[in-house]
Amino acid sequence: MSLLYTLDLIGTAxxxxxxxxxxxxxxxxxxxVLVLGLVTAIGGGTLRDxxxxxxxxxxxxxxxxxxxxxxxxxxxxxLHRHLGGFRQPxxxxxxxxxxxxxxxxxxxxxxxxxxxxxxxxxxxxxxxxGGIMRDVLANQIPLILRKEIYASACLAGAALLALxxxxxxxxxxxxxxxxxxxxxxxLFAIHFNWALPRARD
Amino acid sequence: MSLLYTLDLIGTAxxxxxxxxxxxxxxxxxxxVLVLGLVTAIGGGTLRDxxxxxxxxxxxxxxxxxxxxxxxxxxxxxLHRHLGGFRQPxxxxxxxxxxxxxxxxxxxxxxxxxxxxxxxxxxxxxxxxGGIMRDVLANQIPLILRKEIYASACLAGAALLALxxxxxxxxxxxxxxxxxxxxxxxLFAIHFNWALPRARD
Amino acid sequence: MSLLYTLDLIGTAxxxxxxxxxxxxxxxxxxxVLVLGLVTAIGGGTLRDxxxxxxxxxxxxxxxxxxxxxxxxxxxxxLHRHLGGFRQPxxxxxxxxxxxxxxxxxxxxxxxxxxxxxxxxxxxxxxxxGGIMRDVLANQIPLILRKEIYASACLAGAALLALxxxxxxxxxxxxxxxxxxxxxxxLFAIHFNWALPRARD
Numbered sequence: 001m002s003l004l005y006t007l008d009l010i011g012t013a014x015x016x017x018x019x020x021x022x023x024x025x026x027x028x029x030x031x032x033v034l035v036l037g038l039v040t041a042i043g044g045g046t047l048r049d050x051x052x053x054x055x056x057x058x059x060x061x062x063x064x065x066x067x068x069x070x071x072x073x074x075x076x077x078x079l080h081r082h083l084g085g086f087r088q089p090x091x092x093x094x095x096x097x098x099x100x101x102x103x104x105x106x107x108x109x110x111x112x113x114x115x116x117x118x119x120x121x122x123x124x125x126x127x128x129x130g131g132i133m134r135d136v137l138a139n140q141i142p143l144i145l146r147k148e149i150y151a152s153a154c155l156a157g158a159a160l161l162a163l164x165x166x167x168x169x170x171x172x173x174x175x176x177x178x179x180x181x182x183x184x185x186x187l188f189a190i191h192f193n194w195a196l197p198r199a200r201d
Numbered sequence: 202m203s204l205l206y207t208l209d210l211i212g213t214a215x216x217x218x219x220x221x222x223x224x225x226x227x228x229x230x231x232x233x234v235l236v237l238g239l240v241t242a243i244g245g246g247t248l249r250d251x252x253x254x255x256x257x258x259x260x261x262x263x264x265x266x267x268x269x270x271x272x273x274x275x276x277x278x279x280l281h282r283h284l285g286g287f288r289q290p291x292x293x294x295x296x297x298x299x300x301x302x303x304x305x306x307x308x309x310x311x312x313x314x315x316x317x318x319x320x321x322x323x324x325x326x327x328x329x330x331g332g333i334m335r336d337v338l339a340n341q342i343p344l345i346l347r348k349e350i351y352a353s354a355c356l357a358g359a360a361l362l363a364l365x366x367x368x369x370x371x372x373x374x375x376x377x378x379x380x381x382x383x384x385x386x387x388l389f390a391i392h393f394n395w396a397l398p399r400a401r402d
Numbered sequence: 403m404s405l406l407y408t409l410d411l412i413g414t415a416x417x418x419x420x421x422x423x424x425x426x427x428x429x430x431x432x433x434x435v436l437v438l439g440l441v442t443a444i445g446g447g448t449l450r451d452x453x454x455x456x457x458x459x460x461x462x463x464x465x466x467x468x469x470x471x472x473x474x475x476x477x478x479x480x481l482h483r484h485l486g487g488f489r490q491p492x493x494x495x496x497x498x499x500x501x502x503x504x505x506x507x508x509x510x511x512x513x514x515x516x517x518x519x520x521x522x523x524x525x526x527x528x529x530x531x532g533g534i535m536r537d538v539l540a541n542q543i544p545l546i547l548r549k550e551i552y553a554s555a556c557l558a559g560a561a562l563l564a565l566x567x568x569x570x571x572x573x574x575x576x577x578x579x580x581x582x583x584x585x586x587x588x589l590f591a592i593h594f595n596w597a598l599p600r601a602r603d
Contacts, residue, residue: 031345031346031356051459063318118461142539338534
């Protein structure tokens, strides 16, 4: 099992847990919590595959993603009152997932012959669309559109990877540096409370 | 015209009426009511076909679904003040639609070579995604994520059908038993006010 | 560069500006404003291409649409306090975009062998789905579903074009008359404050 696939599974599990917690906070029932966990974990990659025309989407060809997401969401539902100590590690694994999803999405889009900007956007979509769907289903303005550096970190990493590949950098270091950039920016942003500017009134 | 197709049309009409009523309750204009009726009736099957890569979706190959949905939504708009007596029958036809959509979606997904869990989820998507879209457009947390046994009935019926097919049960009884299971669970849930557990605080 | 393509770019820019303004009003950060601008400008055509199975969608094959939308959204973000005098022209360009998107979508759907009602709906989807996505992301009931003649103008123009094509009217006048019908209805509706009926209580 490659390192990238391992990181992909870690990120999927972290995203599923964050989606399930959002459902629990909104007082959804078991089914709602499972749906929010699943959609958060696989929504971004599924939308990417729909846009690329790669049917059926990845998680229906490797159902491991479905079992993992639903399993983690179920565990989160059952154990959520005992998960207080997992908040910090969850942010860490979430950042790992973010970096991994960005490089997987950008690389796949380039493989499907998209241009520079299209591939960068596909990396961002892969990493962020699941969280946006989670917030839409929970009837909230997506967090990512309001006050986090979250998406900018994805944008930076995706652009870096697309540039690396255009200039012939070897695949492994290119993926690694781009993914670490995203994860590190995300963790720094949480730690130092960075934010993007808003339009002035 | 087969029994399955007849039930499919009944379910489509019932879903269109429920979508139109949601639009009327939210004080939408005629166009909004038509959109909500249409999206509720065909949204689930359309999303399923997008995910399966079966383009264009079913309702664009057989426009009867479009005419039926828009026609029912229009009738509901015009006559809604005289429909008080139809509330009970509507719940009944809605339950029939639920069972029919589940078995159609699950069987189609298996035909497209999806695995067990993927096919079960496609059955659930076919039956529930239209209602979720309706609630998102009406700016509400989807009802189904909060407090109904609705989706669990779909899950049970889809799993039953996938198991029947895996173990070689003949098609007609398999479809019938699975669809009746969904519809009956749904009607029992309404009658006895069943609900799924929520996470405890 | 054809007239239709020129109008298409004008409409794309106007839609991107309206999306960016919606994001600014909802106090989103820079990333949110860019997403809302992009989604409003390309969301309709992208959904149409997904439904038609034409992958990847138009804006990933001609990235000019992506650069234009993001550039306009960025400019709107930076300059929005100095754009007071552009409100009226923006409504005008928005109406031009509406007419153009309707005829492009309807014609493309007929080219993909959709039937009459399917093609008309695709024209409406092309012109209105981006705005609906904008409102869903901004956590509001889509404006178009509540109180504007907006969508009805699209419906009328799309039906007109589909009829013209069915009865063999030459392409250029057919497109022109249909597009002008949509834009003019939209501008009249704003000017005279027309509205569709709502269901009575």
